[in-house]
Amino acid sequence: MPVSTMNKALPAKEPKKRSFREFAIRNRYIWLSFLIPFVLMVTAFALMSVSPFGDKQILVTDLWHQYFPFLADFQYKLQHGESFFWTWSIGGGVNYFSLMSYYLASPVNFLSVFVPSDWLREFLMFSVAVKIALAGSFMAFFLKSVFRRNDASLVIFGISFSFCAFLIGYYWNTIWLDTVCIFPLCALGLVKLLT
Numbered sequence: 001m002p003v004s005t006m007n008k009a010l011p012a013k014e015p016k017k018r019s020f021r022e023f024a025i026r027n028r029y030i031w032l033s034f035l036i037p038f039v040l041m042v043t044a045f046a047l048m049s050v051s052p053f054g055d056k057q058i059l060v061t062d063l064w065h066q067y068f069p070f071l072a073d074f075q076y077k078l079q080h081g082e083s084f085f086w087t088w089s090i091g092g093g094v095n096y097f098s099l100m101s102y103y104l105a106s107p108v109n110f111l112s113v114f115v116p117s118d119w120l121r122e123f124l125m126f127s128v129a130v131k132i133a134l135a136g137s138f139m140a141f142f143l144k145s146v147f148r149r150n151d152a153s154l155v156i157f158g159i160s161f162s163f164c165a166f167l168i169g170y171y172w173n174t175i176w177l178d179t180v181c182i183f184p185l186c187a188l189g190l191v192k193l194l195t
Contacts, residue, residue: 032138033158038133136162
C-alpha cells in the first residue's frame with residue numbers, strides 16, 4: 001500500500017445527534033412517574049383548599065414551628081447576600097451553617113430566592129409536591145437501570161413509591177422528604193458499585 005494513501009485521514013463519523021424529543025420519548029415512563037404524582041398532589045391540595053387554591057395553609061406541626069421560619073430566614077439571606085456561617089436572628093446568635101446543613105440544604109430550597117417572601121408558603125406547598133413527584137421518578141429510574149425494563153411497570157411502582165405511607169403521612173417533615181426522595185438514586189449507586 002503506498003504511503004500517500006496511508007496518511008490520508010479517514011472521514012470521522014459524526015456522533016448521532018439526539019433531540020430532546022427522542023430523549024423524552026425514550027424516558028416517557030420516568031417522566032410520567034414524575035408528572036402523575038405532581039398533578040395528583042397539586043390536585044389534592046386544591047381540593048383541600050390549600051393556598052393558593054383556598055384559605056387553608058400547608059403549615060402544620062413542625063413545618064409551622066421550625067421549617068417555615070428557618071426557610072424564611074434562609075430566603076432572606078439568599079436575597080440579601082448575608083452570611084451562611086453565623087446568624088444573630090436566633091437567640092443570642094448561632095452557627096447558621098450547621099442549622100442550614102440540617103434543615104435547609106435541599107436543592108429545591110435554593111429556588112426560594114426567586115419567590116417573593118409573601119408567596120413562600122405557596123412555594124413550600126409546590127416544593128412538597130415536587131419532592132414527592134421526584135421520589136416517583138427516581139424510583140422509576142432505579143427500576144429502569146437495575147431491571148432493564150422500560151414499560152408501564154416503571155410508572156406503577158414509581159407512583160407507588162411516591163405515595164408510600166411515609167411520604168404522605170409526613171409530608172410536613174420536609175427535611176426527610178429529600179432523604180426518601182433520593183434513596184433510589186443512592187441505592188442505584190450502590191448497585192452500580194457492587195456490579
